[in-house]
Amino acid sequence: MNIQFKKGVLDLLVLCMLNTEDRYGYDISETISRSISISAGTIYPILRKLKEEGFVTTYLSEDSNGPARKYYRITNKGKNELVQTKQEWKDFVTIVAVIMEENEND
Amino acid sequence: MTKKTFIETLKVGLAKMNISDFDDIIRDYETHFANELAKGKSEEEIASEIGDINQILADFAPEAIPQKESSGRGALFTGLVISDFFVFLFFVIAYILILVPIALFASGCALGIYYSFGINIISVFPIMPYWIGLLFGLDFFFLGLIGLSSIYYYARFLSWMTRKYRFWHQSVLKKTEKQFIGLEKSSRIMNKIIVYSSFGFLIFAVFGYIIAAISAGSLEFWHVWDWFV
Numbered sequence: 433m434n435i436q437f438k439k440g441v442l443d444l445l446v447l448c449m450l451n452t453e454d455r456y457g458y459d460i461s462e463t464i465s466r467s468i469s470i471s472a473g474t475i476y477p478i479l480r481k482l483k484e485e486g487f488v489t490t491y492l493s494e495d496s497n498g499p500a501r502k503y504y505r506i507t508n509k510g511k512n513e514l515v516q517t518k519q520e521w522k523d524f525v526t527i528v529a530v531i532m533e534e535n536e537n538d
Numbered sequence: 539m540t541k542k543t544f545i546e547t548l549k550v551g552l553a554k555m556n557i558s559d560f561d562d563i564i565r566d567y568e569t570h571f572a573n574e575l576a577k578g579k580s581e582e583e584i585a586s587e588i589g590d591i592n593q594i595l596a597d598f599a600p601e602a603i604p605q606k607e608s609s610g611r612g613a614l615f616t617g618l619v620i621s622d623f624f625v626f627l628f629f630v631i632a633y634i635l636i637l638v639p640i641a642l643f644a645s646g647c648a649l650g651i652y653y654s655f656g657i658n659i660i661s662v663f664p665i666m667p668y669w670i671g672l673l674f675g676l677d678f679f680f681l682g683l684i685g686l687s688s689i690y691y692y693a694r695f696l697s698w699m700t701r702k703y704r705f706w707h708q709s710v711l712k713k714t715e716k717q718f719i720g721l722e723k724s725s726r727i728m729n730k731i732i733v734y735s736s737f738g739f740l741i742f743a744v745f746g747y748i749i750a751a752i753s754a755g756s757l758e759f760w761h762v763w764d765w766f767v
Contacts (some may be wrong), residue, residue: 457566458573471589472574476566477597490562502565 438468442478444521447514450488450506457502479504487513539585541571551595563598618710625703632696639688646682650675664765670750677742683735690728694721 442464449460461475482488487510492500506514539547545564552560567588574584588594651657653675656668666674702719754762 456569458569461570462573471587472570472584473567473588473594474597476563476570477594479566480563480598501569502562 438470441521442470442474443482444514444517446475446478446482447487447506447510447517450504451511451514454503454505456493457504460504482510485513486510539582539591541581541585544571544581544585544588544591547591548594551591552598555595555599557598557600614710618707622707629700629703632699636689636692636696639685639692641685643682643685643689646678646680646685650677650679650682653678664760664763666750666763667753670746670753673742673746673749677739677746680735680739680742683731684739687728687732687735691724691732694724 445464445468446460449455449463455463457476457479460479461472464470464475465472479488483490483504486507488504488506490502490504493503494500545567548567549560549564552563557563570588571581571584574587575581579587649663652660652663653666653671655675656671658665658671698719698721705719750759751757753759756762760766
């Protein structure tokens with residue numbers, strides 16, 4: 433898939449996943465790369481960016497085996513952002529579909 | 539590249555960019571390595587799957603990450619409030635002005651009815667022979683139509699200005715891209731109405747004057763009919 437397509441939507445996907453439950457970075461990266469081919473390191477800078485923007489926070493949680501995991505949790509600001517971005521994405525997809533259809537009919 | 543080299547390179551790169559809490563970032567990559575190693579992958583394999591380290595560093599660069607809201611935002615907000623205040627006053631006046639074409643429409647229609655039907659009951663309005671009154675009455679109807687289309691054009695202009703300001707306001711606040719707000723095509727019926735009614739108004743005004751002048755036997759027929767006494 434076109435890399436530019438992916439880049440635009442990864443923030444949205446990450447926020448979507450965190451809206452359901454808190455997750456750690458590797459978990460998010462794994463889940464997304466199962467359906468979308470991205471290089472393994474792509475998600476971490478995005479998580480960092482979302483944290484800088486105040487859309488997520490992190491906390492450490494001891495795991496039964498191995499080192500403490502850094503969990504990401506969505507903030508209220510992040511939830512608002514998610515609602516807005518979701519709508520923007522839906523509108524965007526609709527517009528793209530309409531334009532594509534118009535041109536196919538010609 | 540081994541895990542150690544990868545992590546070290548990342549650390550050095552992040553420190554160079556003045557990112558103080560690089561440990562926080564490193565932790566995610568440590569976990570990544572740990573999980574992938576548990577799957578039985580080699581360190582080299584994992585490092586190459588993570589992707590180009592220079593690309594990763596570039597993604598962490600401060601300019602790639604929008605900074606937290608700065609104090610500039612307060613000034614921006616104050617500016618917006620002030621501009622909103624004046625723009626609001628402007629819009630109040632602009633919206634009130636729609637009464638002008640409405641008044642034109644209403645008075646055109648009223649005078650049209652008054653003269654076309656030869657009502658002649660209000661002494662303030664000049665009295666004239668019925669057939670000439672009919673000509674001028676029709677002329678007033680055309681004036682009313684001009685008023686009607688002016689209401690349409692002005693309302694359209696108002697809605698366009700309102701939308702334009704609203705979008706400008708949003709784009710400043712959210713720092714999104716400016717959007718081009720075009721004025722949609724005006725209705726063809728309205729375009730026709732304004733052209734034909736303007737012609738009608740002119741023709742009937744001239745025609746009415748000629749007939750009135752002939753009928754009164756004077757170019758200044760209003761003196762003959764004692765309008766301004």
